[in-house]
Amino acid sequence: MLSLLSLRKQIDAGSLTPREAIALSTAAIAEHEPEIQALVSRNPVPFVAEQGPLAGIAVGVKDILDTADLPTQMGSPIYEGWRPRADAAAVARLRRLGAVPLAKTTTTAFAFLDPTQTRNPRHPGHTPGGSSAGSAAAVSAGMLPLALGTQTGGSVIRPAAYCGVVGMKPSFGLLPTVGMKCFSWTLDTLGLFTAGVADAALALAQMTGRPGIDLPTTNPGTPRIGVVLQDFCADAEPEALDALERVRAAAEAIGSRVCDVVLPAVFAEAFGFHGTIQDFEAAQALNWEYATHRANLGPLLRAHLDDAQNVSPNSYDASLKVAGRARRQLPDQFAEHDLDVILTLSAPGPAPEGYASTGDSRFNRLWTLMGVPCVTVPVGSTPTGLPLGVQVIARHGDDARALKAAHCVETLMREQNH
Amino acid sequence: MLSLLSLRKQIDAGSLTPREAIALSTAAIAEHEPEIQALVSRNPVPFVAEQGPLAGIAVGVKDILDTADLPTQMGSPIYEGWRPRADAAAVARLRRLGAVPLAKTTTTAFAFLDPTQTRNPRHPGHTPGGSSAGSAAAVSAGMLPLALGTQTGGSVIRPAAYCGVVGMKPSFGLLPTVGMKCFSWTLDTLGLFTAGVADAALALAQMTGRPGIDLPTTNPGTPRIGVVLQDFCADAEPEALDALERVRAAAEAIGSRVCDVVLPAVFAEAFGFHGTIQDFEAAQALNWEYATHRANLGPLLRAHLDDAQNVSPNSYDASLKVAGRARRQLPDQFAEHDLDVILTLSAPGPAPEGYASTGDSRFNRLWTLMGVPCVTVPVGSTPTGLPLGVQVIARHGDDARALKAAHCVETLMREQNH
Numbered sequence: 001m002l003s004l005l006s007l008r009k010q011i012d013a014g015s016l017t018p019r020e021a022i023a024l025s026t027a028a029i030a031e032h033e034p035e036i037q038a039l040v041s042r043n044p045v046p047f048v049a050e051q052g053p054l055a056g057i058a059v060g061v062k063d064i065l066d067t068a069d070l071p072t073q074m075g076s077p078i079y080e081g082w083r084p085r086a087d088a089a090a091v092a093r094l095r096r097l098g099a100v101p102l103a104k105t106t107t108t109a110f111a112f113l114d115p116t117q118t119r120n121p122r123h124p125g126h127t128p129g130g131s132s133a134g135s136a137a138a139v140s141a142g143m144l145p146l147a148l149g150t151q152t153g154g155s156v157i158r159p160a161a162y163c164g165v166v167g168m169k170p171s172f173g174l175l176p177t178v179g180m181k182c183f184s185w186t187l188d189t190l191g192l193f194t195a196g197v198a199d200a201a202l203a204l205a206q207m208t209g210r211p212g213i214d215l216p217t218t219n220p221g222t223p224r225i226g227v228v229l230q231d232f233c234a235d236a237e238p239e240a241l242d243a244l245e246r247v248r249a250a251a252e253a254i255g256s257r258v259c260d261v262v263l264p265a266v267f268a269e270a271f272g273f274h275g276t277i278q279d280f281e282a283a284q285a286l287n288w289e290y291a292t293h294r295a296n297l298g299p300l301l302r303a304h305l306d307d308a309q310n311v312s313p314n315s316y317d318a319s320l321k322v323a324g325r326a327r328r329q330l331p332d333q334f335a336e337h338d339l340d341v342i343l344t345l346s347a348p349g350p351a352p353e354g355y356a357s358t359g360d361s362r363f364n365r366l367w368t369l370m371g372v373p374c375v376t377v378p379v380g381s382t383p384t385g386l387p388l389g390v391q392v393i394a395r396h397g398d399d400a401r402a403l404k405a406a407h408c409v410e411t412l413m414r415e416q417n418h
Numbered sequence: 419m420l421s422l423l424s425l426r427k428q429i430d431a432g433s434l435t436p437r438e439a440i441a442l443s444t445a446a447i448a449e450h451e452p453e454i455q456a457l458v459s460r461n462p463v464p465f466v467a468e469q470g471p472l473a474g475i476a477v478g479v480k481d482i483l484d485t486a487d488l489p490t491q492m493g494s495p496i497y498e499g500w501r502p503r504a505d506a507a508a509v510a511r512l513r514r515l516g517a518v519p520l521a522k523t524t525t526t527a528f529a530f531l532d533p534t535q536t537r538n539p540r541h542p543g544h545t546p547g548g549s550s551a552g553s554a555a556a557v558s559a560g561m562l563p564l565a566l567g568t569q570t571g572g573s574v575i576r577p578a579a580y581c582g583v584v585g586m587k588p589s590f591g592l593l594p595t596v597g598m599k600c601f602s603w604t605l606d607t608l609g610l611f612t613a614g615v616a617d618a619a620l621a622l623a624q625m626t627g628r629p630g631i632d633l634p635t636t637n638p639g640t641p642r643i644g645v646v647l648q649d650f651c652a653d654a655e656p657e658a659l660d661a662l663e664r665v666r667a668a669a670e671a672i673g674s675r676v677c678d679v680v681l682p683a684v685f686a687e688a689f690g691f692h693g694t695i696q697d698f699e700a701a702q703a704l705n706w707e708y709a710t711h712r713a714n715l716g717p718l719l720r721a722h723l724d725d726a727q728n729v730s731p732n733s734y735d736a737s738l739k740v741a742g743r744a745r746r747q748l749p750d751q752f753a754e755h756d757l758d759v760i761l762t763l764s765a766p767g768p769a770p771e772g773y774a775s776t777g778d779s780r781f782n783r784l785w786t787l788m789g790v791p792c793v794t795v796p797v798g799s800t801p802t803g804l805p806l807g808v809q810v811i812a813r814h815g816d817d818a819r820a821l822k823a824a825h826c827v828e829t830l831m832r833e834q835n836h
Contacts, residue, residue: 068706078503085500089600092705176702178600182507185596210731284594287510288486313628317815397735 001165001195002028002145004057005202011056018056019048022100025058025144029103032141037117038134039143041070042103052098053206059094060105060138060147060193062131066179067091067101074181075107075116075131078293088179090148090190090207097206105134105147108358110286111155111183114298115355122164123386126351129159130358132193136163139193146203147193151368152183152278154347154361156191157376157391161346162359164378164387166410168192168200168403171396172371174208184281186320187274187368197377197407204399213400215407222254223405226261226339232268233362237349243379243388244345250412251343261337267366270326273319274365279308280316323369327396330370334395341405342393346376350386363391373399375406379413419583419613420446420563422475423620429474436474437466440518443476446561447521455535456546456555459488460521470516471624477512478523478556478565478611484597485509485519492599493525493534493549496711506597508566508608508625515624523552523565526776528704529573529601532716533773540582541804544769547577548776550611554581557611564621565611569786570601570696572765572779574609575794575809579764580777582796582805584828586610586618586821589814590789592626602699604738605692605786615795615825622817631818633825640672641758641823644679644751648762650686651780655767661797661806662763668830679755685784688744691737692783697726698734741787745814748788752813759823760811764794768804781809791817793824797831 002024010016033039040063049055066072066084073079086092091101106116111131118133120126121141128137132149136159139147149156151169160167168191175190182188194200198215205214227248229236248258283290283305289297290305297305333339345363352359367374373396376389392409394402420442428434451457458481467473484490484502491497504510509519524534529549536551538544539559546555550567554577557565567574569587578585586609593608600606612618616633623632645666647654666676701708701723707715708723715723751757763781770777785792791814794807810827812820 068710082503085497086706089702089705092709093702096705096709173603176603176699178603178703179706182596185591185594208731281594284507284511285596287507287514288504288597291510291514292486313626 001139001142003195004145004199007056007145008202016056018050018098021056022046022048022058022102025102028141028143032121032143036119036121036137036141038105038137038141040073040104040106040134043070046100046102048100049098054094055098057099057146058102058144059099060103060135060144061091061101062135062149063104063107064111064150064181065091065148067104070104072104074110076109076296078289078296086179089176091179093207099146102144105138107131107134109298109301110181111150111152112298112301112304113358114300115358120163120351123351126353126386127162127355127358129162129351131155132159133358135193136160136165136167139165139195145195145199149191149193150180151189151191151364152187153274153368154364157364157374158347158359158361160193161376161389162351162387166194166197166200166378167376168204169368169374170204170399171373174399182285184278184285186277186281189368197375197403197410200375201403201407213403215404220404220408222256223340223408224338225251225256225258225341225343226337227258228261228263228342228344230344230363230366231262232271236345239382240345240347240349240388244343244390246416247343247379247390247409247413250416251409254412259337261333261342263333264329266322266326266329270323270369271366273322274369276311276315276319277323277369279304280311283308283311327370330372331395340394340401344391344393346389346391350382350388367393372396373402375402377406377410377413419557419560421613422563422617423614425474425563426620434474436468436516439474440464440466440476440520443520443562446559450539450559450561454537454539454555454559456523456552456559456561458491458522458524458552461488464518464520466518467516472512473516475517475564476520476562477517478521478553478562479509479519480550480553480567481522481525482529482568482599483509483566485522488522490522492528494527494714496707496714504597507594509597511625517564520562523556525549525552527716527719528599529568529570530716530719530722531776532718533776538581538769541769544771544804545580545773545776547580547769549573550577551776553611554578554583554585557583557613563613563617567609567611568598569607569609569782570605571692571786572782575782575792576765576777576779578611579794579807580769580805584612584615584618584796585794586622587786587792588622588817589791592817600703602696602703604695604699607786615793615821615828618793619821619825631821633822638822638826640674641826642756643669643674643676643759643761644755644757645676646679646681646760646762648781648784649680650689654763657800658763658765658767658806662761662808664834665761665797665808665827665831668834669827672830677755679751679760681751682747684740684744684747688741688787689784691740692787694729694733694737695741695787697722698729701726701729745788748790749813758812758819762809762811764807764809768800768806785811790814791820793820795824795828795831
């Protein structure tokens with residue numbers, strides 16, 4: 001994979017030019033894209049800035065994010081050939097930092113569940129996950145050092161875990177969603193895909209203008225970890241649970257305090273209401289598409305929006321209330337158990353076989369609803385070579401701590417796998 | 419003016435067809451638009467639905483809201499001729515209710531402060547206010563029974579008051595902003611302009627699918643009112659204060675309990691931080707426009723965005739914290755003083771003379787930041803004929819109560835002016 005941090009170090013040292021860095025991506029795309037099919041469109045002659053903290057960094061942009069120089073097609077024939085006038089706010093920011101939005105990456109239609117044609121670079125025959133399929137696969141295949149995705153349920157963390165890359169869903173509100181096709185304004189969160197945690201930390205620090213988000217140069221210490229198994233949803237697969245236990249053992253071995261945390265009932269309740277909030281808002285957000293192009297929606301989305309028309313304002317209000325209660329109580333959980341981070345699964349198991357499903361977001365939805373920063377870290381593979389990930393979660397606004405602990409986990413598991 | 423409720427009653431009674439109702443708007447536009455200049459574009463052959471709870475209602479749509487069948491130009495040459503693919507969510511909803519989005523209404527560029535060419539229908543030579551200038555003026559001139567606007571500072575309540583119409587800024591989150599050009603995602607709120615309070619209540623109830631928002635058919639009772647003078651910002655003009663005192667006296671005369679409320683310091687502090695939040699977000703939301711078309715921004719917006727580049731994430735975070743504290747404390751103010759609604763000014767005075775300024779939003783910004791429902795009600799005019807309004811404010815989510823109390827004020831002041 002292409003490491004953003006490593007590219008930037010070479011550029012800063014003068015051993016690589018921004019143009020050469022972009023050429024690495026172009027070459028990797030030529031080699032892998034025919035098989036992986038992670039890209040929808042790309043800029044054949046991109047402007048390459050010579051200066052800027054992200055100069056030389058080729059970026060993949062999920063195709064529900066507006067770009068002024070490339071079509072934005074939402075993974076849907078309804079937006080075939082669609083050309084926005086402006087860049088999404090996050091894309092404009094990346095350009096100002098010197099990065100090169102080189103390609104648009106595949107997305108399930110409107111970031112819902114109807115699969116894309118994208119292949120999992122780590123294991124042919126298995127889904128790359130969704131909805132940010134192309135962003136996860138492009139980074140995994142070494143085509144791009146950075147890609148933007150979005151998460152409403154589990155659309156960043158899940159595909160990142162399935163494809164063996166780092167996925168970061170920052171705190172709700174940290175990255176602007178302006179110029180992103182909305183599905184649910186309470187949930188939609190912009191996120192990043194990178195080769196490693198340090199790459200994500202550098203990118204997020206630059207994109208937000210918050211240097212404190214980047215990894216500390218000093219010893220990161222040993223995070224205090226609370227393991228959450230989400231007993232309120234269906235069991236995970238043994239391979240995913242094994243990976244979690246390996247991380248637990250490795251953290252304990254370096255002196256981390258690791259405890260089990262069973263969340264109070266309000267979190268189970270909030271988890272159950274994620275769909276109500278999402279669907280009530282999606283029915284409004286996609287009102288035009290549903291009213292005028294229902295036949296051209298993906299079959300899963302069409303059926304889902306059919307049902308979503310019937311979610312009542314009262315259920316929505318009640319769900320928002322529970323979610324608000326859970327959000328207010330979550331910091332207490334960190335305080336009560338004296339935690340830096342929560343550790344849980346990134347997905348119920350490795351990427352499912354086949355391309356009919358993009359997998360399951362049940363280990364992601366609660367955290368999206370809570371608006372807290374989540375990082376998935378690759379922690380090895382199943383015996384058949386399917387990547388596994390674990391998810392590191394911090395308090396809202398504490399993205400730096402989530403990344404620092406994720407980096408610790410990453411380091412431990414890399415050592416273990418060597 | 420054209421009353422939405424009255425048109426709908428005639429249509430329900432069979433004495434008016436939806437097509438005839440739309441023709442009333444078309445005729446009024448032909449008569450008044452050459453002088454008022456409230457419209458940017460209009461649909462010459464609109465589809466007129468025969469059925470639906472808002473069939474026959476012509477709607478004006480502020481030109482920062484996307485429409486699939488009319489250009490959306492943001493009041494800016496940067497978006498000259500721009501054609502979105504989809505309708506904004508609120509526009510799509512209106513179409514599904516049978517309403518006819520007949521015209522796009524003028525907006526200051528990107529809904530900031532650079533004035534439009536629109537004239538105040540009630541008083542030539544005075545600003546109609548902004549940023550939703552065209553929506554306020556079109557309803558005021560009797561061209562449309564309903565218009566959509568947006569408010570980030572005071573862009574619904576202020577122009578409505580200046581033009582002598584009802585303006586309603588609902589609770590934050592009640593109407594979707596999907597498909598609206600974003601200025602500040604924490605503040606941007608969609609609102610309505612109508613001839614009377616009952617018209618706004620019916621429209622909002624229909625648009626949200628919440629019949630409880632509509633006015634009660636039974637006796638509305640006498641609202642418990644707390645008068646807030648916002649002693650933390652510069653004094654209002656005597657004519658505006660007189661109007662407020664007339665409403666106070668009229669309410670007391672029908673048995674309403676009216677008390678003075680001085681808000682605790684946190685509200686003054688939050689008021690002061692509105693700009694920090696707005697500007698930090700605007701610098702991101704308009705990043706593409708600033709980076710690529712700075713020379714074509716309006717002069718006021720350009721200078722403002724120049725400064726906005728320097729708002730630090732730390733100031734933003736601190737401002738959001740204060741705003742959150744104030745939001746959580748606002749319900750206590752209603753409880754402590756046993757209030758249904760807060761009553762305050764809609765603007766510091768009547769519409770200023772000339773067209774260089776769109777007026778002042780200092781009596782609106784705190785309430786936008788609090789996300790609470792606000793209704794401005796016309797309460798007569800100055801001796802020179804400039805309209806005056808007062809603002810009725812309820813708790814977040816209590817839009818029905820805001821409308822009910824506003825209707826009471828409207829009824830009292832109509833009786834007084836006859």
